Structure formats: structure tokens, C-alpha cells
Amino acid sequence: MTEPDLLIAAKELDAADPLAGFRDRFLPADGVSSYLDGNSLGRPLRATEEHLQGFVREQWGGRLIRGWDEQWLELPQQIGDELGATALGAAAGQCIVADSTTVLLYKLGRAAVAARPGRTEIVLDADNFPTDRYVMEGIARECGLTLRWVRADYDGGVSAEAVAACVGPQTALAVFSHVAYRSGFLADAEAITSVVHAAGGLVLWDLCHSAGAVPAQLDAWNVDYAVGCSYKYLNGGPGAPAWAYVASRHQADFQQPIQGWLGSADPFGMAQGYQPAAGIRRLVSGTPPVLGMLPMRDMIALIAEAGIGAVRAKSVALTEYALTAVDALLAPHGVVVASPRDAAQRGSHITIDHPAFKAVTAALWEQGIIPDYRNPSGIRLGLSPLSTSFEETFTGISAVLAELRR
Ligand SMILES: Cc1ncc(COP(=O)(O)O)c(C=O)c1O
Numbered sequence: 001m002t003e004p005d006l007l008i009a010a011k012e013l014d015a016a017d018p019l020a021g022f023r024d025r026f027l028p029a030d031g032v033s034s035y036l037d038g039n040s041l042g043r044p045l046r047a048t049e050e051h052l053q054g055f056v057r058e059q060w061g062g063r064l065i066r067g068w069d070e071q072w073l074e075l076p077q078q079i080g081d082e083l084g085a086t087a088l089g090a091a092a093g094q095c096i097v098a099d100s101t102t103v104l105l106y107k108l109g110r111a112a113v114a115a116r117p118g119r120t121e122i123v124l125d126a127d128n129f130p131t132d133r134y135v136m137e138g139i140a141r142e143c144g145l146t147l148r149w150v151r152a153d154y155d156g157g158v159s160a161e162a163v164a165a166c167v168g169p170q171t172a173l174a175v176f177s178h179v180a181y182r183s184g185f186l187a188d189a190e191a192i193t194s195v196v197h198a199a200g201g202l203v204l205w206d207l208c209h210s211a212g213a214v215p216a217q218l219d220a221w222n223v224d225y226a227v228g229c230s231y232k233y234l235n236g237g238p239g240a241p242a243w244a245y246v247a248s249r250h251q252a253d254f255q256q257p258i259q260g261w262l263g264s265a266d267p268f269g270m271a272q273g274y275q276p277a278a279g280i281r282r283l284v285s286g287t288p289p290v291l292g293m294l295p296m297r298d299m300i301a302l303i304a305e306a307g308i309g310a311v312r313a314k315s316v317a318l319t320e321y322a323l324t325a326v327d328a329l330l331a332p333h334g335v336v337v338a339s340p341r342d343a344a345q346r347g348s349h350i351t352i353d354h355p356a357f358k359a360v361t362a363a364l365w366e367q368g369i370i371p372d373y374r375n376p377s378g379i380r381l382g383l384s385p386l387s388t389s390f391e392e393t394f395t396g397i398s399a400v401l402a403e404l405r406r
């Protein structure tokens with residue numbers, strides 16, 4: 001396909017896209033003609049601007065301290081339930097909004113290891129996001145455990161076979177990403193969970209790069225623990241709190257490593273000695289970041305309106321289109337696709353490689369074309385289904401071509 005043909009195809013795909021209208025629900029960004037970084041920071045919704053202003057005026061300004069009793073203390077569970085029902089396949093009472101992904105990885109990792117006393121290993125993959133690896137290194141050091149690394153290919157990912165070769169009676173916990181941050185590889189979470197369970201271990205899934213774009217079925221997959229951020233496809237904004245899932249079967253024995261008053265059974269009893277709250281509430285440590293958790297609520301509502309199945313269908317169509325354009329325009333210039341070609345094994349971003357991409361990315365940002373760059377030489381094209389158009393995807397890829405031709 002030629003460049004003009006690809007532009008025509010993009011316009012046709014946009015015209016036929018049942019979700020195209022959702023793009024207007026996001027705030028425009030002046031001077032940005034192609035935003036391909038929704039997998040790092042999603043764009044704000046117009047509704048969020050309004051709701052934040054209203055909250056400051058009416059809730060914070062009007063209700064003042066009474067707001068905690070009236071509704072704010074319940075928000076972590078309420079929004080967790082909304083997210084669980086809309087995008088995670090989780091029944092109520094198992095998801096909570098709190099902390100950052102990093103802190104929740106620590107809480108869940110520590111609790112999982114405590115739930116498998118006598119086992120000596122945490123299994124993870126070498127291409128997992130740095131914070132996942134670093135937190136598990138720290139837990140291993142604190143608890144006298146060792147790490148066992150599953151090999152993941154740069155353009156591939158973690159397979160059930162590779163995990164089966166690593167787990168055994170020594171496995172306490174296995175930690176993987178549902179969608180890999182670099183390659184975009186979509187793991188078979190159900191098969192891998194069952195392989196780890198067969199060895200008697202527990203599994204913690206990181207859904208940062210899938211929540212809101214790729215549907216999950218945490219209950220049906222029999223997942224033990226999961227975590228994810230809310231500032232990517234959940235459009236929670238910079239520094240928005242993360243979310244955690246703990247299957248109800250693990251909640252009664254969940255040993256919270258950061259025992260704070262708001263995760264205790266009776267916070268305002270202020271008694272001596274920590275007694276954990278019942279249910280998912282015990283994951284909370286301190287005061288919930290109320291302002292930070294409001295924007296994701298708007299996006300969860302938008303995803304519910306569109307339907308997570310339709311969101312996934314658009315995501316697949318966008319990544320398919322991007323691959324077609326990369327093959328046609330960039331491959332002849334030595335660009336290599338470092339993401340799975342099979343849509344069933346791919347999340348909502350693709351990574352392309354070329355030795356010049358660090359400089360190319362810097363030049364693109366100057367022009368208001370925003371993909372992101374990841375070492376060693378990858379450009380990630382993050383395609384956020386409700387805010388990215390096919391034409392915007394074309395614009396970005398055609399700008400990469402122009403830079404390579406310079
Ligand atoms: C897979 C994954 N895990 C964790 C994080 C980050 O965690 P935190 O929100 O605590 O910075 C990211 C992105 O920043 C990520 O892509």
C-alpha cells in the first residue's frame with residue numbers, strides 16, 4: 001500500500017468506526033496532531049475537568065470534613081467495584097483503589113509469600129517492568145527467598161510452557177505482566193495461572209498495560225492477585241492511584257504488610273493493637289487519595305458505555321492498521337516490528353525498532369507527534385481505543401517516515 005492509499009484507508013476506517021464519536025469526549029491538546037502515548041499517560045476527559053471543579057466547589061468546599069463519613073471513605077471500594085465489573089471480570093468486593101502500582105505490588109507480593117510458608121522462590125520474567133522486578137528483589141531479600149527468571153523474548157513474551165519449566169514445589173509466587181510494557185505481548189493469563197497453581201504457587205498479574213483496553217476475566221481465570229495503574233487506558237491522570245484485586249478466597253488470610261488505621265476493623269475506635277478490616281478494605285493503609293481517584297471513574301463510565309468488547313475490537317483494528325502501515329512505509333527503511341503479529345497475542349501498543357529512533361522521537365515531539373521511546377531502540381505506538389483515530393495513527397507513522405528520509 002502506498003502512503004496516499006494508507007491515508008484513504010485510515011479515513012474509511014474512521015468513517016466506519018462505531019466508537020469514533022467517543023474521541024470528542026476528550027479534551028483537545030493544542031499543537032498535538034498525533035498522540036500515540038495513551039499507554040503511558042491517557043488523555044483527560046472533558047467530563048473530568050467539570051467533575052473535578054464541581055468536587056472542589058461542592059464536595060470539598062461545601063461538605064468539608066463531613067465528606068469522609070458521607071461518601072469519601074467508601075470511594076476506594078466503590079470505584080474498585082465499578083472497575084472490576086466494567087473491565088476486569090471481577091465480582092464485587094475484590095478490587096480496591098489505593099497507593100501506586102509499586103506499593104501495591106509490595107503489599108500483594110509480601111502477602112502472597114506469607115501465604116506460602118516454607119516455599120523459597122519467586123518466579124518472574126526478565127523483561128517485566130523494572131518496578132515489578134525491583135519490588136520482588138526487595139521482597140526476596142527481606143524474606144530470604146531467591147528469584148527464578150523465566151526467559152521472555154524481546155518481541156515475544158512469557159508462555160505457559162516457559163513458566164511450567166520454572167515452577168515447582170519451591171515456588172511461592174509468580175509475577176507477570178498481562179501485556180508486556182515493551183513488546184505489547186499479551187500473555188495467556190488463564191493458562192499460566194493454572195500452571196502455577198498446579199505447582200502449588202500463587203500468581204500476581206500486573207495489568208498496567210491492559211486494564212481498560214484488553215478485557216480481563218480475573219475471576220474466571222482463577223487469578224489470585226492482580227494490580228494495575230489507572231493513568232494509562234483508565235485515564236486517571238498523572239500520579240493517579242493504582243488498583244488491586246485480591247480473590248475473595250484469599251482475603252481472610254491476607255497479611256497486610258503496611259498496617260494502617262484505615263485498613264483496620266474499626267478506624268475510629270482508635271484502640272490499641274491492629275485488627276484488620278474484613279474483606280478487601282484491609283488493603284488500605286492510610287487516607288485514600290480522593291481527588292486522584294475521581295478521573296478514572298469518568299473513564300470507567302465511558303468504557304462501560306462503549307462496552308469493553310467493542311473497545312478491544314477497536315484496539316485490535318488500530319494495531320492491525322498500524323502494522324500494515326509500518327510494513328508498507330517503514331520496513332523498507334530498515335524498521336523492524338518487535339511486537340506479536342497475531343492479534344490474539346497483542347495488547348494495544350506495538351513497538352517498532354530502528355537504530356535512529358531515539359533521535360527520531362525527539363524530532364517528532366518537537367512537531368507535536370507524540371509516541372514514546374524505550375531502550376534499546378524502540379518507538380512504542382500506544383493506541384488508546386476511545387481516544388485514538390486511524391488517521392492520527394497514519395499521521396504518526398507517516399511522520400516517522402519523513403524523519404527517516406531526512
Ligand atoms: C507494567 C508496569 N508496572 C508498573 C508500572 C509503574 O508503577 P508506578 O505507577 O508505581 O510508577 C508501569 C508504568 O509506569 C508499568 O508499565
Ligand SMILES: Nc1c(O)cccc1C(=O)C[C@H](N)C(=O)O
Pocket residue numbers: 039040041181182208
Ligand atoms: N508512570 C510513568 C511516569 O511516572 C513517568 C513517565 C512514564 C511513566 C510510565 O507510565 C511508563 C510506562 N509504564 C512504561 O510502560 O514505560
